[in-house]
Amino acid sequence: MVSLVASQRDPRSDDHFDAEIVRKDFPILSRRVHGRPLVYLDNAASCQKPRCVIDAMTLAYETAYANVHRGVHALSEEATAGFENARRKVATFINAESADEIVFVRGATEAINLVASSYGRMLRAGDEVVLSYLEHHSNIVPWQMLRDATGIVLKVVPVDDDGGFLFDEYERLLSDRTKVVAITHVSNALGTVTRIGGIVERAHAHGAVVLVDGCQAVPHMVVDVQSLNADFYVFSSHKLYGPTGIGVLYGKKDILQSMPPYQGGGEMIHAVSFERTTYKDSPHRFEAGTPAIVEAVGLGTAIDYVRSIGLGDINAHEKRLLDYATERLGAIPGLRIFGPAGEKAAIISFTMDFAHPHDVATILDRTGVAIRAGHHCAQPLMNRLGLSATARASFAAYNSFADVDALVDGIGMVREVFG
Amino acid sequence: MLEDLRELYQEVILDHSRSPRNFRRLDDPTGDAEGHNPLCGDIVHVFLAVSPDNVIQDIAFQAKGCAISIASASMMTELAKGKTVEEFSKIFELFHDMCTGDGQVDVGGDQPGADVVDHLRVLSGVRGFPMRVKCATLSWHTMKAALAGKGRATTEEGEV
Numbered sequence: 001m002v003s004l005v006a007s008q009r010d011p012r013s014d015d016h017f018d019a020e021i022v023r024k025d026f027p028i029l030s031r032r033v034h035g036r037p038l039v040y041l042d043n044a045a046s047c048q049k050p051r052c053v054i055d056a057m058t059l060a061y062e063t064a065y066a067n068v069h070r071g072v073h074a075l076s077e078e079a080t081a082g083f084e085n086a087r088r089k090v091a092t093f094i095n096a097e098s099a100d101e102i103v104f105v106r107g108a109t110e111a112i113n114l115v116a117s118s119y120g121r122m123l124r125a126g127d128e129v130v131l132s133y134l135e136h137h138s139n140i141v142p143w144q145m146l147r148d149a150t151g152i153v154l155k156v157v158p159v160d161d162d163g164g165f166l167f168d169e170y171e172r173l174l175s176d177r178t179k180v181v182a183i184t185h186v187s188n189a190l191g192t193v194t195r196i197g198g199i200v201e202r203a204h205a206h207g208a209v210v211l212v213d214g215c216q217a218v219p220h221m222v223v224d225v226q227s228l229n230a231d232f233y234v235f236s237s238h239k240l241y242g243p244t245g246i247g248v249l250y251g252k253k254d255i256l257q258s259m260p261p262y263q264g265g266g267e268m269i270h271a272v273s274f275e276r277t278t279y280k281d282s283p284h285r286f287e288a289g290t291p292a293i294v295e296a297v298g299l300g301t302a303i304d305y306v307r308s309i310g311l312g313d314i315n316a317h318e319k320r321l322l323d324y325a326t327e328r329l330g331a332i333p334g335l336r337i338f339g340p341a342g343e344k345a346a347i348i349s350f351t352m353d354f355a356h357p358h359d360v361a362t363i364l365d366r367t368g369v370a371i372r373a374g375h376h377c378a379q380p381l382m383n384r385l386g387l388s389a390t391a392r393a394s395f396a397a398y399n400s401f402a403d404v405d406a407l408v409d410g411i412g413m414v415r416e417v418f419g
Numbered sequence: 420m421l422e423d424l425r426e427l428y429q430e431v432i433l434d435h436s437r438s439p440r441n442f443r444r445l446d447d448p449t450g451d452a453e454g455h456n457p458l459c460g461d462i463v464h465v466f467l468a469v470s471p472d473n474v475i476q477d478i479a480f481q482a483k484g485c486a487i488s489i490a491s492a493s494m495m496t497e498l499a500k501g502k503t504v505e506e507f508s509k510i511f512e513l514f515h516d517m518c519t520g521d522g523q524v525d526v527g528g529d530q531p532g533a534d535v536v537d538h539l540r541v542l543s544g545v546r547g548f549p550m551r552v553k554c555a556t557l558s559w560h561t562m563k564a565a566l567a568g569k570g571r572a573t574t575e576e577g578e579v
Contacts, residue, residue: 034423355486356484356485356486357485358459358461358484358485358487358551358554359428359485359486359487362424362427362548362550362551363424363428366423366424373459374458374459374460375459375460379460382460388460388461388462388483388484389459389460413421413424416421417421417424417425417428417433418428418433418486
């Protein structure tokens with residue numbers, strides 16, 4: 001098993017990026033699993049948290065915690081400032097025009113449910129929503145629920161045999177009945193990157209709005225919602241080195257303003273009587289109840305952290321890891337990698353002809369290597385590719401070439417057990 | 420590490436997963452059920468031919484899944500064939516206890532024979548791998564559903 005001493009630079013890494021230094025920011029990465037050093041390659045499911053995020057959340061609880069937006073006392077003012085400051089950090093991070101376009105939600109799943117419920121209420125039977133085969137269940141099921149409630153029609157963009165988005169087929173599905181296009185930026189199961197700019201441009205030409213599921217994009221590449229011209233862009237904090245329990249719905253201001261509330265309750269109202277309630281403007285209109293205050297602070301700190309490393313450098317590093325992993329895994333007899341060869345995020349989905357993905361994952365786990373096995377909440381895509389499951393290794397900024405070596409060594413162990 | 424893994428992936432398991440026994444459909448079953456593990460997408464379909472005097476005369480299965488789930492289903496069919504429904508229920512309870520308990524099983528008294536226990540002990544290697552227990556139990560719950568005349572089983576119901 002190859003392992004690097006922390007002070008020893010890996011000759012394969014880039015001059016100004018050192019994953020071994022990034023790694024030290026993450027306390028959990030120094031633990032052992034089954035007596036072996038942890039090699040965490042399940043980042044597409046959830047990322048680990050840097051010390052600064054953990055500390056910022058502890059500090060908020062220890063020094064500046066109260067409910068937000070209503071107290072006149074000092075702690076409430078400070079908590080509100082921290083919460084709203086996080087909103088501004090998110091806006092800057094994805095280049096939203098203003099912080100008012102950032103709605104805090106529990107995660108990307110809730111963001112999509114919010115849009116399907118609220119924007120969906122403005123759709124009529126026969127209106128069409130376009131999805132793709134690449135979608136995570138969270139970008140399928142809310143639209144199906146809307147379909148069953150209102151009679152809208154779902155259209156699904158097919159993929160090719162490698163899981164590549166078929167743009168021509170997409171264009172063919174668009175018509176003046178298309179009201180919403182909801183497409184992932186990066187496939188969580190395969191790493192496929194879609195051409196969001198072109199997708200948005202074509203949808204707008206037909207008068208449809210576009211929701212982009214950015215969960216797997218935001219941690220790995222620079223996202224500029226204004227340049228993409230997306231109407232909605234959603235992501236979860238926990239895949240971006242931030243805490244669970246908070247996520248982001250970006251929406252263009254005029255569109256959010258036109259939408260009815262999602263949930264009713266405190267925080268989202270101007271005035272309430274039993275006859276009539278008036279609602280706040282967005283984003284607060286969509287934030288009923290006490291929000292995830294400290295989680296927002298954690299997310300803001302995670303964004304600071306990612307920006308301090310630089311998404312450009314993270315992206316380049318992960319690309320090198322992906323190339324290296326593709327080369328090494330690709331050389332293993334009986335191992336098949338899925339996903340298009342072209343533009344791809346740092347996700348490798350694979351199967352082995354002598355072991356089922358679950359068995360691969362169990363054996364890798366015993367070697368300290370954490371990967372995901374299963375359908376990755378993308379069953380329609382798996383069925384399309386004729387698979388019931390794949391093993392998936394997904395990379396983050398703190399992963400090193402030595403991690404890829406550990407993965408390859410672990411697969412050697414799979415062969416030893418099953419061979 | 421390898422010892423741990425050998426405990427789970429014993430030669431018997433690998434053999435059954437590579438060449439599953441009774442891996443076919445029954446054309447005219449007296450009962451059948453399809454079992455799903457929604458967490459991982461594993462599917463197993465169990466077919467039964469039970470005689471009027473409650474003897475499991477034939478049993479077959481088809482499945483998509485990992486080595487553990489295929490081997491467990493295959494070994495279950497071998498254990499069930501020729502047994503009465505009541506005898507199988509006892510084996511089921513024993514299997515359940517072995518997979519979830521401390522692995523200590525009293526083989527005396529009216530317990531099934533030592534060969535049955537040996538078979539089950541191999542499967543009970545999943546105890547050390549909590550995330551994999553459902554892989555081993557899916558086909559057994561599906562068998563139970565087939566015996567009970569329910570067409571479906573999932574790992575999200577019941578206590579295992």
